[in-house]
Amino acid sequence: MSLDTRDGVVIGEGVLLENQPTSFVTRALGGVIDVVVTALAYVLVLLGFLAIGGGIGEDGTRILSVVLIVLFFVVVPTTVETLTRGRSLGKLAVGIRIVRDDGGPVRFRQALVRALVGVLELWLTVGSVALICSLVHPQGKRVGDLLAGTYAIRVRSTVTARAVVPMPPALAGWAAVADVGRLPDGLALSVRQFLVRAPGLHPTSRADLGGRLATEVLAHVSPPPPAWAHPEQVLAAVVASRRDRDYRALRRAETGEQQDGARLRRLPFGVPDPEN
Structure with missing residues (x-):
């Protein structure tokens, strides 16, 4: 009897936890929400600092921009995913979560890898690399997921009642x-x-x-x-x-x-x- 547990984790006495990967559309929608919120927050904070400290000069502006880029595009996503175990504002809105390939919650290492790779595949390439990778991968993974060993699953789904095996x-x-x-x-x-x-x-x-x-x-x-x-x-x-x-x-x-x-x-x- 063949068993396909690629989208699930077997625990205990043969109990299969079914982690259903999200569709590309759902994940893309959650990603767009995260990108828009992050970009708006970055611009607003940058404008606020420039308005308060307008005399910091060109070099100071560059340094401030780099610090804010690292803060909003690496530190904040890593912290949010680590503390919420794979959730973010966009993922919360569409009902998905990032988990490890073994079904467990993401840790700091996985969140950091995803955030670092996300700077390249989401921001520097305007999401084109992540888009292509998610379209061709069977679980909708982007490059950050492949390197971190993670993928996105649904957390809002219909619970299917399982038959109870009676004692003869x-x-x-x-x-x-x-x-x-x-x-x-x-x-x-x-x-x-x-x-x-x-x-x-x-x-x-x-x-x-x-x-x-x-x-x-x-x-x-x-x-x-x-x-x-x-x-x-x-x-x-x-x-x-x-x-x-x-x-x-x-x-x-x-x-x-x-x-x-x-x-x-x-x-x-x-x-x-x-x-x-």
Whole structure:
């Protein structure tokens, strides 16, 4: 079963975080907003400094212009993307975010590379280099994204409800005592996708794929299931067991944190807490 995770990140037990790249039009609109806002802010601040210090001379004006260029076209974009984890005014307006290729938030290094390269591809070439690169790249990346290892994703999208794999009643007893190890991410994702799509598969392909996945999964399970168990039931029992066990562990951790917090807030030596 082929898996295409180029636009997603597999975490935990085969959970795929789907990061859908933005369209060229959406990203271009966000870029235009950022460019217009940055250019206006630069011009207004430059005019303000010149009006206040009109006697700084030609050399002073050049130095001031260079300082403001570095400030508005490198320092400000780097700071904004780092602090907001990939957002800016234009990206916020169109509902997109810059993330790393692994799906994580951008850091200072990625933001700095994007800003430095942006001086060339956005400002010195009037956006032509970024335009051409975004048009030909499948994820709409510009040169700064290629060098920084980032791309833009949508943060406003319809949430698709995912089917919950139920525990087969016939294997509930076995699953309760079975030791299910951590499945490789690719295998866990394949199992989940197979169980969701199985009803629509051809019977022969369904039986063959189910059997092969069950063989791979059982290498991480002890003891083996009953001999009469159907491969799809085994897969469903393993997935449901892992899900339920992780949920219980999460609930225990949350309860423990709440209890620890209550003990930390409690006054020592039997001193009564002040009345609210």
